[in-house]
Amino acid sequence: MPRYVMVIDVERCIGCMACVITCKKENDVPAEHYRTRVVEEVRGEFPHLRMELRSELCNHCENAPCIDACPTRASYRAKDGTVQIDKIKCIGCKACILACPYDARYSHPKGYADKCTFCEHRIKEGKKPACVETCLGKSRIFGDLDEPNSEVAELLKKYDASVRLEFAGTKPRVFYIKKKFAGGM
């Protein structure tokens, strides 16, 4: 089975927010709710400033706290390793929203918990997630980590990758690389 991951090349993000918009359109995300976000982080004192643009989304963690917290198995791990939500089984208890250290989930106006699915419906058709497809700076790269020649596997071999909140022990499947600057996030 594939092991889908996303690699985000932080240096290539131009902050156009196309990923945020296209995700909403592709997945019919309701108004004022988002499955992905872009964080613009400016550090330092003027004039010595450094800005980082960082896309954030569900990390499809290997040790997903949301799956453990779910009382109905509505949050489950799909065969391809991604974390998905069975909307029918979700009772809207919001335990998964509290359990997620990445704030990746939100409560859909219809009552169920919702989050990024890595565009499961598109992957099944052999396509890439909508945010990856639309990314102007080619900052978001998606693929199967178990495929040695895949772009994601090559990038993770070549560059020092980090994950968000590594100390939380969730083993995220969204990796961040910085081609110019080494070091963590």
Add this chain to the structure above:
Amino acid sequence: MIELSITGTNAITFPYLEVWDWRIVIYLFLGGLSAGMLVMCSIANLRIPKQPVEELAQCFKAPFIAFISLAIGAPFILLDLGRPFNSFWLFSTFQPLSLMSWGAWGVPAVLLGNALYMFAVIPKEQRYKLRLPILIKISEKLAPKMRPIAKLNFALGIFLGIYTGVLLSSFSAIPLWNNATLPILFLVSALSSGAAMIVIIAHKPEIKFLFTKIDIWLIVAELVVIMLFFYGLYTSTAPYKKAIEPFFSLTSEHFIFTMALIAIFLLLPLALRLKLGELKEFEDGFHGEFTKEQIFRMNFAAILVLAGTLILRAAIVYAGQLTKLGAY
């Protein structure tokens, strides 16, 4: 200096979590109260060595009130569900790592055990109040089994009291909740509130006095555990240390949490002081009935304990959601 600009935030998680609210506070309070009452009234009913069956039940109103308390409290978590009509899915599986799943199976189990207890402790002369012959028959059948049922309810009460704390402490993403002291704190405060409630509802002076004495130990334990809870977080890593800041903040935004902590440390010691006063007053035994003033004082101290328990739960539920493990 860090300046953040985020496109695509959800109001439920940013700038801080607004996931669980007063409904969960009521659930935790009434659940804890019910747990404490079950444990306390089991102690009252089991402490006397075996006697003729009809004399065993010293405490028969408490299981009834514990049942009502939990039966009112449990629907509050249903009110919080986004899709309450889907809650039947809770009973399609048991997820050992999900505390919500433990609650879904555990709370009805406690209610069932509690219902058996209610029927088992009804005194013979009051069984006619059940009206329905079948209920009277159930009560007659269960009465001889009062002691094992009381033991079961003692265990169920401990389970429920701990569960209300573990429900919160299982969330590793929330530093204030995610520590092993919280379930102990909630259990002790649940037991304390149960003892306080029994002091209020009991008629017999010796029962009131017994639970006043028990509550003294529980209040002392609660105050110690609260201090250990904060100390443990203070000596931990940055997110955990930050999580207790609202309780020691004088800014208008968080002052309410500081007020809550001050209130807890005023109400509980005051209740303790009143109870110690009662202890001294009756150290050579009580003679006849309590005076109205004595009863008022006992009830007042018990109400202080209940208020402290409620404030504690509300403060921890709300303050916990202010600090995340992965704060930006």
